[in-house]
Amino acid sequence: MSLELINQRLMQSVQVGIAIINPQNPTGPIGPLDPLGPVLVFANDSFKLWFKIEDEHSLGTFLDNGQIAEIVAEPPEVIPKNIEVNAKPKRRELFLSIDISHFDINGEPFLFIEVQNQTRKKELEAMINSYAKMMERNERELKREKERAEKLLLNIMPKSVLAELKEFGVTAPTKYEDASVVMLDFVSFTEMDIAADPAAVITELNDIFTNFDRIVEQFGCERIKTIGDAYMAVSGVPEADPDHARNIAKVALLMIHYLERRNNTHKTQWLARIGIASGQLIGSIVGIHKYVYDIFGPAVNLATRMEHSAQTMNIAVCSPMKEQIEGEFEVTFKSNEEIKGFGNTDIYTLDSIIGGSIN
Amino acid sequence: MTQSVFQQLGGFKAVSGIVMEFYERVLDSDIVGDFFDGIDMPQMIDHQTKFVASLLGGPASYTNEQLRKAHQHLSINAEQFNEICKILDGTLADQGIGPDERKFVEEEFEKRRSFIVSH
Numbered sequence: 001m002s003l004e005l006i007n008q009r010l011m012q013s014v015q016v017g018i019a020i021i022n023p024q025n026p027t028g029p030i031g032p033l034d035p036l037g038p039v040l041v042f043a044n045d046s047f048k049l050w051f052k053i054e055d056e057h058s059l060g061t062f063l064d065n066g067q068i069a070e071i072v073a074e075p076p077e078v079i080p081k082n083i084e085v086n087a088k089p090k091r092r093e094l095f096l097s098i099d100i101s102h103f104d105i106n107g108e109p110f111l112f113i114e115v116q117n118q119t120r121k122k123e124l125e126a127m128i129n130s131y132a133k134m135m136e137r138n139e140r141e142l143k144r145e146k147e148r149a150e151k152l153l154l155n156i157m158p159k160s161v162l163a164e165l166k167e168f169g170v171t172a173p174t175k176y177e178d179a180s181v182v183m184l185d186f187v188s189f190t191e192m193d194i195a196a197d198p199a200a201v202i203t204e205l206n207d208i209f210t211n212f213d214r215i216v217e218q219f220g221c222e223r224i225k226t227i228g229d230a231y232m233a234v235s236g237v238p239e240a241d242p243d244h245a246r247n248i249a250k251v252a253l254l255m256i257h258y259l260e261r262r263n264n265t266h267k268t269q270w271l272a273r274i275g276i277a278s279g280q281l282i283g284s285i286v287g288i289h290k291y292v293y294d295i296f297g298p299a300v301n302l303a304t305r306m307e308h309s310a311q312t313m314n315i316a317v318c319s320p321m322k323e324q325i326e327g328e329f330e331v332t333f334k335s336n337e338e339i340k341g342f343g344n345t346d347i348y349t350l351d352s353i354i355g356g357s358i359n
Numbered sequence: 360m361t362q363s364v365f366q367q368l369g370g371f372k373a374v375s376g377i378v379m380e381f382y383e384r385v386l387d388s389d390i391v392g393d394f395f396d397g398i399d400m401p402q403m404i405d406h407q408t409k410f411v412a413s414l415l416g417g418p419a420s421y422t423n424e425q426l427r428k429a430h431q432h433l434s435i436n437a438e439q440f441n442e443i444c445k446i447l448d449g450t451l452a453d454q455g456i457g458p459d460e461r462k463f464v465e466e467e468f469e470k471r472r473s474f475i476v477s478h
Contacts, residue, residue, distance in 0.1 A: 130405035
């Protein structure tokens with residue numbers, strides 16, 4: 001095989017389009033572009049395929065005569081020139097980058113055309129773009145999902161406990177030296193007419209507890225749990241708060257105030273007893289798969305005892321909480337009772353806040 | 360969480376090869392190529408990327424209702440649906456995807472037949 005043949009085969013088989021164009025019809029006069037147009041001197045297979053060239057006398061869908069004339073007329077310093085065009089030999093659109101340079105043979109100008117197929121590159125760019133958008137959307141959805149899960153978790157544990165759980169995978173029970181607890185229970189709940197209709201009970205309790213939640217939140221306290229018709233909230237957990245006793249006293253007063261107002265406009269009368277107490281307690285997550293954040297200890301027990309001892313629509317309180325809130329709140333001595341685990345205890349009723357409104 | 364076929368195949372890297380090849384073969388097919396003729400390239404690639412990713416259990420997924428809406432005006436017949444299935448399977452095989460994964464993709468594809476074929 002001669003070298004010439006090898007060259008020819010090579011030119012035909014490369015994935016680059018190659019063509020040589022004589023911009024002027026060699027039979028025409030020298031000078032301005034001949035009206036008969038340029039002549040294709042050589043084109044390899046890729047070039048012919050891309051530009052639909054069927055015979056040697058046509059440039060197919062390649063630049064038209066006018067465009068070639070413009071290129072030839074440009075000053076030599078702007079050649080080689082690069083043009084990007086789209087071609088569509090079949091159904092597939094191609095993105096081609098055309099490099100044009102010129103050379104003279106015996107004073108006759110020729111254009112050397114080299115065409116690179118940039119389609120893959122463009123397609124890949126488009127694909128990355130599409131994929132990136134897909135991932136971004138997914139990320140947004142994941143983020144939303146995560147926020148939803150977090151919100152649910154925040155319903156069952158305080159924020160700082162959740163942060164600890166997320167960071168370390170476990171949480172340690174924490175001892176709080178000074179915190180206050182409010183316990184509320186409804187009087188004769190099982191004997192109320194509404195008790196026969198569980199759906200109605202849930203609707204009403206949901207309404208009442210939602211309002212309690214608002215009150216609790218207003219004073220930076222945490223609702224710990226509801227058990228049936230009982231409601232428990234705490235102040236000073238998980239962050240210590242020097243105002244914990246006052247916060248809980250205010251919450252208790254507002255709960256009573258809310259129920260009184262509600263009872264004025266609703267058929268079902270919800271009558272509560274409230275116990276409040278201060279002291280030591282332990283906060284901890286209980287359970288591994290079914291998390292519950294709960295509190296235990298003297299302050300919790302005492303609040304429960306106070307609640308049992310409270311009269312209907314009253315708030316019962318004893319030492320040491322009574323001393324912590326005295327001066328700011330009106331308290332009245334109620335009775336001296338034997339309290340299980342705490343001995344003989346003076347019990348007081350929390351009546352109101354001294355001078356001014358709770359808020 | 361079990362890995363999707365999409366993750367097993369190597370995510371985007373695998374999918375990009377499949378999409379490119381699939382795109383080319385679909386356009387070359389005389390049975391289905393005309394559906395994609397005249398659609399602009401980025402849109403077409405976008406379509407194919409999401410299509411392949413979702414078949415493999417990757418990020419994009421279409422609901423059956425979305426699929427039905429997108430295809431009903433094209434009045435696609437069973438032969439055309441089968442052709443796409445064949446091209447896809449051939450593409451996956453040539454890209455080195457194993458028979459188990461291909462069977463999974465084929466089954467996923469088949470599940471959606473009634474939402475695509477309307478003619």
